[in-house]
Amino acid sequence: AKDSLKGRLVFTGVVGEEGSASIGTHEVLQNGPIPDCVIVCEPTNLDIAISQKGSATFNVSFKGLAAHSSQPEMGRNAIQLAADFISLHYRSFYKNFSHFRDPLLGMVSLVPVSIQGGGRNDTIPDSCSVKLNCRYPGKIKLKDIENYLINIAKNVCEKYDHCHFEVCQLTRELDWKLSEKVSFNALPFAISKNSLIVKILEKCIIEVTSRKPENIGVSYWSDAGIFGGLAKVPTVIFGPGQIEVAHGPKEYIELTQITTAAKILSSVVLRICGLKKIIA
Template identity: 30%
Template sequence: MSSASIPASARGLDELLERFREDEILRISRDILAIESHRNAPGHETPVATHIRDLLAAEGIAVELREVRDGRCNVIAVLPGTGGGPRLMFNGHTDTVPPGEMPQPFAPRIIDGQLFARGACDMKAGLAAQLYAMIGLKRAGVPLAGDLIFTGVIAEEDGTSLGTLDVIENGPRADMVVVAEPSDLKVIVAHKGFDYYRVEVEGVAAHSSAPHNGVSAIYHAARIVTAVEEDLLLRGLTRSHPLLGSASLNVGAIIGHARNEAGTVLRQGPGVKPPGATVPDTCTVYMDRRRIPGETLELVKAEIDSWLADVRGQLPGLKAEAHFTPACPELPSHPPLDTDPTHPLVRECLRHAEAIAGIAPKATGVPFWSDAALFNDRLGIPAIVFGPGNIAVAHSDGECVPVHELIKATRINAALALSLLGSV
């Protein structure tokens, strides 16, 4: 790509995209995929953030690293406009899950049109598509009315979203956000939120040779789980979202034992006496509740409390309490995403995705969660999820992204920025 500016009379999308080089897009993708940035890697995300900073700085783009916690850094870049237009933010997390059993996880390679590496799908290909779009606009010298911002953030995969929360609290500010999670190049405007709950059940311990002298917390917990399936699930199914359907709930774990045998339960292994000599006097049922837009945390809490009160009324002697369980101190609750599908951000992304990639111009919703919801929920600004790759292969030992989607995502990002921010 030539660094010469496009003449004023020829400034436009076609001229911009003609200068994009697929080999460069792939090189940038491979370079960031080759850098480990999972929780067990030295420096966690900071080495890849440093690489991105250096890449953008070499292009003359204003960029900085900002420490969020324990040396872990967000990378923030701005391609400034004249100030007469809106501010668009490209956002994505720079961390990945650990390599697991994936073969050659940090040796990016293309096989049958798929780029394989840990983080290829989730979500470094999406980051590369955003980065190269910004680089292309900078090289072309296309004047923008509004700012184009890039934020590569930490700690999405560990569930805390510390990086995006830092951007929300400390800036830079934006009017619209595109989060590059894998979407198959579909434009995602809604997804479910999720929260954790636990039901703590109390029983009465007794010697297992005379169980009638005790009250099994596990037996009572089993009845609670049945009540979840037969009643609590139905209470949430009466509400629906046009893109997401109904809410959902999952019982993820049931842990019960006698308190005086807790050590035996936790240390169970070959040659260790199994628990069972005491009627269990404690049991906890763990649940996660996926809520749809319109369902508040307070509504769901009240619904669970009401349901459990009904269960207690049907089971005399049941001692059980429900508790909302914060996911983590930094992000206790994960809100849903609900962006207006008629907003210009959505309309323009749909238009370019159809023109460049042949994607049907229809906004969609997904059940998985993303940082997009935080911009939507905490700042009240429209956010969408848009990126290459299919979420079904994220975190898997065969993680990959279609090369053609990576190239098209880059072009769509550039076209979106050009049409939203406007040349002057």
């Protein structure tokens, strides 16, 4: 006789989680069965992440007036408009959103990540755009972020003539079998600390490490936002390593944490799926 799992275990190694709208996980959920629960393996230092910030990107574009660079007073420099916008944003954002602080995830953040405008040495640029990335807890409404950006841009343009702006959230339309279409943004997720998957994982961590793990929130984004936020599947984030060294010049994970995580995950699988005997 040999042992076999009673339940079905699916391991997925997917592409596109960073920068490609999580096309790998979307493909898994489109063509496979919806799972009963999910563990997304990301660096949590062997603690249990039960909540995660969402991620959304906004574009704010300014339209000024072109002129010869030797006659700057004849134009309206769109790069200057964007610079004024960024400066006013940094002076205003905390005052507008500091009232909300999630106990695990902290405050919402909204930071400029790119700016594009101009190009010719002899021309005052008449267009410039700023992209801002927002990391937000689930109770924050993205419409409030968009309205805030509109008000900041409006305050800038009210000071000048020949100043126009547009604010939009950058999304990607995806086919999704749970609905006709979804506008993809990286959704937040949260799960109760008393949910079954959290309690099972906690018990297995204690058995393997003799340490009670913390329930934490993470500000980075992962495919837990797809499983837990969009598909509404009970989901946790768990894994070896620390986010503080991820994507850096000295990124690493301790080997002892990798082997410990493997033992914990094996124990979780056995508890959830169980074993059955198969007669050869």
